[in-house]
Amino acid sequence: MRVYRPKLYAALWLLGMLGLAWLSLQNLKRDWLETGFLALLPQAEQRPEMANAIERHNQAVNRKVVWLVGAANAGQAVALAETVKTGLAASGLFADLTLQISQQQYRQSYQQLFAYRYQLLDSRTRQSLQQDPQRLVQENLETLYSPLGQWQAANLERDPLLLFGRYFAAQNPLQLNIEHDAVVVHDGPRAWALLIGELPDRDLKLDKLEQLLSLNQTLQQQARQQGGELLATGLPLFTAYGAHSAQQEISTIGIGSTLGVVLLLWLTFRSPRPLLLCCLAVASGLLAAWSLSLQIFPKLHIMTLVFGSSLIGVVVDYALHFFCDGLGLPHWTPRRGLSYVLPGIGFGLLTSLLGYAGLGFSPFPGLREMAVFSALGLVVSWLTVVMLFPVLLARFQPQHQFGMLSLAGYWQRSWPERLNRHRLSLSAAFALLLIGGLSQLQAQDDVRLLQSAPTAITAADAEIRRLLPIGRDNQFFLVTGANPSEWYQNEQRLLADLAPLCEQGKLRQYDAVSRHWPDPAQQAADYRLLQTGIYRPDFLQGYMRNLGFEQLAIDNEIRSFAAAAGQTLSLDDWLASANANLRQQWLGCNAEACRSIVSLTGIADLAPLKALAELPGVTWVDHVSQLSELFQRYRQRVTLLLAGVCGLILSILIYRLGWRHGLQVMAVPVLAMLTALATLGWLGELFTLFNLFALLLVLEVAVDYAVFFQMAAASADTIGKRDTTTLAVALSAFTTLLGYGLLATSSTAIVHAFGVTLAAGVGSAFLLAPLIGFNDKPAER
Numbered sequence: 001m002r003v004y005r006p007k008l009y010a011a012l013w014l015l016g017m018l019g020l021a022w023l024s025l026q027n028l029k030r031d032w033l034e035t036g037f038l039a040l041l042p043q044a045e046q047r048p049e050m051a052n053a054i055e056r057h058n059q060a061v062n063r064k065v066v067w068l069v070g071a072a073n074a075g076q077a078v079a080l081a082e083t084v085k086t087g088l089a090a091s092g093l094f095a096d097l098t099l100q101i102s103q104q105q106y107r108q109s110y111q112q113l114f115a116y117r118y119q120l121l122d123s124r125t126r127q128s129l130q131q132d133p134q135r136l137v138q139e140n141l142e143t144l145y146s147p148l149g150q151w152q153a154a155n156l157e158r159d160p161l162l163l164f165g166r167y168f169a170a171q172n173p174l175q176l177n178i179e180h181d182a183v184v185v186h187d188g189p190r191a192w193a194l195l196i197g198e199l200p201d202r203d204l205k206l207d208k209l210e211q212l213l214s215l216n217q218t219l220q221q222q223a224r225q226q227g228g229e230l231l232a233t234g235l236p237l238f239t240a241y242g243a244h245s246a247q248q249e250i251s252t253i254g255i256g257s258t259l260g261v262v263l264l265l266w267l268t269f270r271s272p273r274p275l276l277l278c279c280l281a282v283a284s285g286l287l288a289a290w291s292l293s294l295q296i297f298p299k300l301h302i303m304t305l306v307f308g309s310s311l312i313g314v315v316v317d318y319a320l321h322f323f324c325d326g327l328g329l330p331h332w333t334p335r336r337g338l339s340y341v342l343p344g345i346g347f348g349l350l351t352s353l354l355g356y357a358g359l360g361f362s363p364f365p366g367l368r369e370m371a372v373f374s375a376l377g378l379v380v381s382w383l384t385v386v387m388l389f390p391v392l393l394a395r396f397q398p399q400h401q402f403g404m405l406s407l408a409g410y411w412q413r414s415w416p417e418r419l420n421r422h423r424l425s426l427s428a429a430f431a432l433l434l435i436g437g438l439s440q441l442q443a444q445d446d447v448r449l450l451q452s453a454p455t456a457i458t459a460a461d462a463e464i465r466r467l468l469p470i471g472r473d474n475q476f477f478l479v480t481g482a483n484p485s486e487w488y489q490n491e492q493r494l495l496a497d498l499a500p501l502c503e504q505g506k507l508r509q510y511d512a513v514s515r516h517w518p519d520p521a522q523q524a525a526d527y528r529l530l531q532t533g534i535y536r537p538d539f540l541q542g543y544m545r546n547l548g549f550e551q552l553a554i555d556n557e558i559r560s561f562a563a564a565a566g567q568t569l570s571l572d573d574w575l576a577s578a579n580a581n582l583r584q585q586w587l588g589c590n591a592e593a594c595r596s597i598v599s600l601t602g603i604a605d606l607a608p609l610k611a612l613a614e615l616p617g618v619t620w621v622d623h624v625s626q627l628s629e630l631f632q633r634y635r636q637r638v639t640l641l642l643a644g645v646c647g648l649i650l651s652i653l654i655y656r657l658g659w660r661h662g663l664q665v666m667a668v669p670v671l672a673m674l675t676a677l678a679t680l681g682w683l684g685e686l687f688t689l690f691n692l693f694a695l696l697l698v699l700e701v702a703v704d705y706a707v708f709f710q711m712a713a714a715s716a717d718t719i720g721k722r723d724t725t726t727l728a729v730a731l732s733a734f735t736t737l738l739g740y741g742l743l744a745t746s747s748t749a750i751v752h753a754f755g756v757t758l759a760a761g762v763g764s765a766f767l768l769a770p771l772i773g774f775n776d777k778p779a780e781r
Helices: 006-028 048-062 074-091 103-114 123-131 133-144 149-153 163-170 206-225 235-269 272-296 302-309 312-325 334-360 365-387 403-421 423-439 455-467 484-503 520-531 537-546 551-563 571-577 580-585 606-614 623-657 659-683 689-714 718-745 749-771
Strands: 064-071 096-098 182-187 190-198 229-233 475-481 507-511 586-589 594-603 618-622
Touching: 006 272, 006 365, 048 475, 048 580, 048 586, 048 594, 048 618, 048 623, 064 074, 064 235, 064 455, 074 096, 074 182, 074 190, 074 206, 103 163, 103 571, 123 133, 123 163, 123 520, 206 229, 206 235, 229 455, 235 272, 235 302, 235 403, 235 455, 235 718, 272 312, 272 365, 302 365, 312 334, 312 365, 312 689, 312 718, 334 365, 334 623, 334 689, 365 689, 403 423, 403 718, 403 749, 423 659, 475 484, 475 606, 484 507, 484 520, 484 594, 484 606, 484 618, 507 580, 537 551, 580 586, 580 594, 594 606, 606 618, 618 623, 623 659, 623 689, 659 689, 659 749, 689 718, 689 749, 718 749
Parallel strands: none
Antiparallel strands: 064 190, 064 229, 096 190, 182 190, 475 594, 475 618, 507 594, 586 594
16 A cells, blocks of 8 residues: 555556457457357367377267157158258358268269279178188079069179179168168158258357257248158257357346346446446456457357356455445445455455465366356456556545445344354254255266256157167277288277177167278288188189179180279278268377277277277277366365365465354355365255355455454554445455356256355355354444
């Protein structure tokens, strides 16, 4: 205060705000909003190749939306799907929409691989040739004389042993039913046509996400009107719902908090000046948090704004202590008021920053953003109160009777007296409530709790997965080898162990590059297998003569087979003809190793799959479980951080106030946090890493309340200061509950639990803080 120059500091504040306004204008010109669920999660803690594999695996689903269009028969389902496709294409949201199967692409792939037909054998054909070549010939004859024989006979002249037809059919292991040039799934009396859309970018802007959600709802309604049904799933749809829900919650929380603050301040001060100054403190804090955070992060997630909007209930605390300090004092001046409240609000800011600093080192991008956003907002709001308010509150003297002050004074005298009168029984009941609640508290670290969706979307997702075995599971295998040959051998060993699991019903399907592409050594072995088996001249001539081939055709086939000796289909050439999903599974080779992904579908039992990670070069990757384990580890670390922050604050309090008063002050936040945890236990709410974030805020406000009551007890005018402190704390608690407590109305479970934690903790701190210094009051009097 000896170097305090109000006008100079106010001018510096104004310059700072002008700089922030300029930054904000620059930020508005860029794409700054992040809505994707995955952006909240950290990159893999493992090696870079692991993170690359996870990213590549997720690319297959991040931008895709899948629709199933249902009708009474296949023709009606495909026709209705055409109508849906037209509506989707008109929206301009999708880079690609696939309904009809491209016959040209099918033929092109067939032609590219046909030249290598003698080196390409599917696993079933290879096994038949090794065990009984005659049995393979018998199967061919049965196929040719079956109802499907006419279709097979069309390829017989070019592929007399149907070897390539078998291989090419194995490229589509799911054997999807094609009708009217579209994939159709029959389920009882209903037929479903498959439509797949791919977005141009996985990061859609908020208006596009709203358009996607609205478009899907409209198309579902139109399908029902035409007697059909439309099911939809995909990560973009879940993201669109989450963004829509978050936007509604921002409006609810922001409007509710603002209206509550306005009403409380007007009832207390009956003057527009305190109200406008509180709004200024809030606005400057949020503006600074938004504009400065975007200088640190490329984008801000919409959930950061949800939490940030609740800052309204906290940043106003500094202003309230300033305003309430001068109520009823005839000779109050802003400088005198600032000299009194500065230690208290400074200590409150310090505790906040200590907590946010710990969260700032979290590996979760969402937590880091929220910590930085909140810390910047609080710092600038604090600076607004300290640097600007003394100038704007000059000669401010309210001219009304302070009914709220009288009410606060009555409450702060009667409430502690009643507690003191029944302190033994109340203490015992409080201890039982704490013990009972804490004993029921269970940590839940499943990262999927971060995302929620309405029942309709989750039910549609489950139904599509039941009808179509095409959705990849989150788990997969990463296969590594020092060179292409070693990689191939490692992946083949893995596939050999996966096949029995499918037969046992523990896995529906798996897919891998080496399931379709044999390496050069295997291609040479397959050629030799044909050479010593069914392509022996006597064997081949007898087979083809029985089918009616002329000698010229037989000689041509023998020459073609001989000419193919020594040729090899490279992996790059095979990938050029493969579908997009298989191309994504190949991660390539570098100086260290070759890597690929083995995707899994329909996992029924994880244990035998995890056991396969013991195979050479095989790594089991379960991204969701790994993130949940990371969640658990950092929940434990933040718990230690919270204990460390409490210890640091206690040390500072003891240094400044002595053992007795320091322990009294620290008891308020500790009991408030325990009450919040016990409340979660009794209500059966989630307890996650984010609840610890809430406890850090409880620690902040509870220390703030307790310190101000301790300051009031040490003041020369103890009674007057306790009255104004009680009013300031009451207003602060109510605005904080309006800000953070409204988070308990969120549809997202983890945000709801955050709000419940804050409401219970701040409410407890408000009830406990007046006990500080109460027993000293008669002596002061």
